[in-house]
Amino acid sequence: MEEISIKDSPFPQSPVVPNLLESNATIQFQCHKGIACFNACCKNIDISLTPYDILRLKRRLNMTSGEFLTQYTFPFEMEQDGMAGVKFKPVEGGTACQFMTEEGCGVYEDRPTSCRYYPLGLLSIRRQNEYTDRDAYALVKEEHCLGHNEPRKLTVEEYRQEQGLNEYDELSRGWRQLILKKKSSGPTVGKPTKRSLQLFFMVCYDLDRFQEFVASPAFKDIYDIPADLQQKIETDQIELMQFGFRLLRQVLFNEMSIDIRVDALDKRLARKQEREAVLDEIAAKIGPIEGTREDPNDKYKIGD
Secondary structure, three states, X not given: OOOOOHHHOOOOOOOOOOEEEOOOOXXXXXXXXXXXXXXXXXXXXXXXXXXXXXXXXXXXXXXXXXXXXXXXXXXXXXXXXXXXXXXXXXXXXOOOOOOEEOOEEOXXXXXXXXXXXXXXXXXXXXXXXXXXXXXXXXXOOOOOOOHHHOOOEEEHHHHHHHOOHHHHHHHHHHHHHHHHHHHHHHHHHOOOOHHHHHHHHHHHHOHHHHHHHHOOHHHHHHEOOOHHHHHHHHHOHHHHHHHHHHHHHHHHHOOOOOOEOOOHHHHHHHHHHHHHHHHHHHHHHHOOOOOOOOOOOHHHOOOO
């Protein structure tokens, strides 16, 4: 099996080097309420969320994606000047998960991918001469976790099935491939613009706002979407999420799979010129604003 360095670990803050496993490898592990370390993982969290994690959780909580992001998460850079990730925000003034209860996880049926996998982690690997990624798994044993001492053995694949991970992995595959492609491409794709970072954040994490965008005249002026697909992405957020990954591959890496209208570029140029003229006029009237500085998270905000 291809060797992977510790920097690729799904638990980068852990001092323990993970053991890499195939899906048929056997592990010994069980977590349950009666174990002495129960809830220990939830008391000191560092949990990254996938787009599907956010979709499941915001639906469970009957919130918009924007409301969920504001109340329960914060953005972070997965690499310097690179694509944004989203992590759970712990309780105010502490390190515990906001969903932790004495009985365990308060959103257990919709818990995030990384919580389902623990103490395993999923690694996506691509060799230099390959065009598709392959999956490998990492097992980390941390001192606080006593689940490794429980007398239950099962394969990695059996554990994945038990934790309901097939659906989560499949629906997040497009997102993982985007991140893997960006990392493997390195400087060949250039430094992402502020707009491309904003687009990535909206498409992956703020699905309600992205849904409004794909239903807008501005979007339909640019992209020539078949009527049946347009109806799906305006009404089904799983379809929308998968379409969004395609859109990002097209915008970020020029992998064309979505038709652009013939006159779209002329219309976009005209709108841009009109918008810039209006902004120039406003700026001339109000003058510079003193004492302001850019919000460090502004690159992840979508302008009007």
